[in-house]
Amino acid sequence: MIARTDLRGRRLDAATLRQVLPRAGFDVEAAVDVVRPICEQVRHGGAQALRDLGERFDGVRPTQLRVPAPALQAALDELDPAVRAALEESIERARRVHRDQRRVDVVTQVVPGGRVTERWVPVGRVGLYAPGGLAVLASSVVMNAVPAQEAGVPSIALASPPQRDNPERFAGLPHPTVLAACALLGIDEVYAVGGAQAVAMFAYGAKETGPDGGPDGEVLCEPVDLVTGPGNIYVVAAKRLLKGVIGIDSEAGPTEIAVLADDTADPAHVAADLISQAEHDPLAASVLVTPDAALADAVEAELEQQVAATKHTERVREALGGSQSGIVLVDDVQAGLAVCDAYAAEHLEIQTRDAADVAARVRNAGAVFVGAFAPVSLGDYCAGSNHVLPTGGCARHSSGLSVQSFLRGIHVVEYDRAALAEVADHVVALANAEDLPGHGDAVRVRLRDA
Template identity: 55%
Template sequence: MVRVEPLVHTPLIDLRGSALDRRALRARLPRAQASQNAPVETVRPLLDDIRERGRPAVAEATARFDGVETGSFRVPADALREAARRLDPAVRAGLDEAIARVRVVSAAEVPAPRTVEVATGARVTTRHLPADRVGLYVPGGLAVYPSSVVMNTVPAQEAGVGSIALASPPQRETGLPHPTVLAAAHLLGLDEVWAIGGAQAIGAFAYGFADADGRQDSAEALEPVDIITGPGNAYVATAKSLVRDRVGIDAVAGPTEIIVLADAAADPLLVAADLVSQAEHDPLAAAVLVTESVELARAVDEALGEAMDRAVHAERIRTSLSGAQSGIVLVDSLQAGETVVNAYAGEHVELHVADPAAVAARITNGGAVFVGAHSPVALGDYIAGSNHVLPTLGTAAFGDCLSVHAFLRVSQVIEYSRDALAQVADHITALAEAENLPAHGASVRARFTATTPEG
């Protein structure tokens, strides 16, 4: 095995000749750390304060963290309309196309009710019911995310959610969320938009608040929601983890990540471009390449340096790519690379290999899998029709991408006739006695000892 000198722009992890069991891989693969999240001790008091005091606590947090003092958090309808009117036509066309494509995919995901005839007169129907009310969070920070408005809103709408509220951080200059975010909300028909950011937005969604006069039936009162979705910073992620006993959440997200599996024939410029595109998000973003080709590893590292020299956000990208969460991983074979990718369970998986469709069938752990050189992550970020709210930090091994299912509850309807119940009455009694719950069996026997109408 040829020894490889350290790379210039990103760490090198040489797994050639190493065991590829799950424990060893989880210990050696680069990964952003969940410990980067804000300490619970920082966020919990804020949430407790919002639960106890409501609007005043949200106002104080907004002044403290966003530098905005306001008596009204609700974005006026005319501000939404004006933002849409001023929207760059090219951006509007892009949003319109993204909305249409995500809507097509989301509509196809909605399950139909299904009734199963277990036996004669014995039916179980499985229904998928939309949540009554949801809160969608769209972050601010280092970038602007109208695409997150699309990715959160469209699945909720297609699921049939009747009440949708959106929150995004206010800007210091206007006291309102970014105008492009407001424009996207207006294009989607959202009229309940709140200028609240960070952990305080999550607390406001979870606990709600009255208006300034204490009224709960005012447009300035925020009703609690049943489900909260959307990405955010460490404070947002921590807040979501702390309110999940009160509301449903999509996930506790960490920094964004990409893992690319590439063979010797891959184009190093394309691979580098996609690693850089994820590193552009955040200094904590993870960008990982897995390859059996030493030559490709060196070529990609060189291309990374050239790409950084041209990048607008060069410092942010350089910090990400040189961090412990990023790196180029050398393996013995493509099959070994597949093992590594599945163990990593990344948010975004790209396949730059000779037969990407065949490899994709063997990638079982990935939030979104991008097949071939013409399916970059940026496509999924905006307009593929897929959703870009994805599991991070290895949770793609058990977590889901955001979809209509996040906004649906599964409920079952059970309908048995008298004869159908009679057929299983003895089984119920036997099982109830075995569990020392005799009243269960008695409740069934009562239907045959009392006078009851035929069912």
């Protein structure tokens, strides 16, 4: 069911590891060509284009692109009490963690009369995306909205695909659980728009059809400054295409889990965790890194039993059997750490002796889950951490979503005449060295009567 790569006795340099480790194929650039005309259709066609594209891609023509307030309240009122309690707990724990991420302004007195202040200012308006395909991720509403709210973003909108298989009162709207999560979070600007067209709507804004038939009527959605949230390859491609028009959080690909485990790990735990991510998507990556061949054998045996019993058997089997998944045998835990750092997993579990010490040596991962009782699924919902994380090796240089994602640092420079005069010769020298004499003149003109 799952392939093996044996790296025992081999030199584990970074270049080799990047070539031999399992990785999902995810051709965003090819998808950009697909979404380009979709984004242009939204740019020029506004709300009418959004309805047409909803009918084309989601199989339902939304009659109300903006979800009415009564529908949000109805979704919350009809939500299963156990799910509501779980969402409330998820929100509360996420708030605890993200509230501690808030930044404070810092004032540095460089010299007497000269200081620089770094001010932290939230983005003015953000568009959040909640997927609604193979899995309806109401938890992603929490993970995107909470850090934005804790950062102090004043305007938050959310888009999620319209559903055609809901009860009649929710037909053509996003999934009721997504709507209920929005209601719990106080997000009242919600759109029944999915895919690349949602990103384009956020980037360009959208108007209703005007009297002359053009998209010059009432404003449906104002443009945003930043778009965050996971989605399929077409959502990712739209983010890449429109980056610069909008800011984006990341180009997130299929979900990934890597488990670094030794002979102390429970093979049933490891197998269950590999399955938990494989059920997301046939392209999901599940990787076990271990120095223990006996554990690898035991995990394979567990996978045979557990995959047969899980709900999404075919999807899981396809993901585990794909080139993006595998068992990697290494000489020891230290070699396993080198493999995991080269792989830079979205989610990395450490199930070894002295797991906390091993975890402290990890350099590259979106999030690290330590020990037998911190599975990735805990982080997906109720650990308090954020589950919007870098994929495809991007954890080598990028972080997951946080309050910082919604803030901008602005330097405020204040110098009086004496402080400027003190450093003027240095500014002029550097300006001349770069053949930019006007830079020096901008200082001299202020001091010429001194």
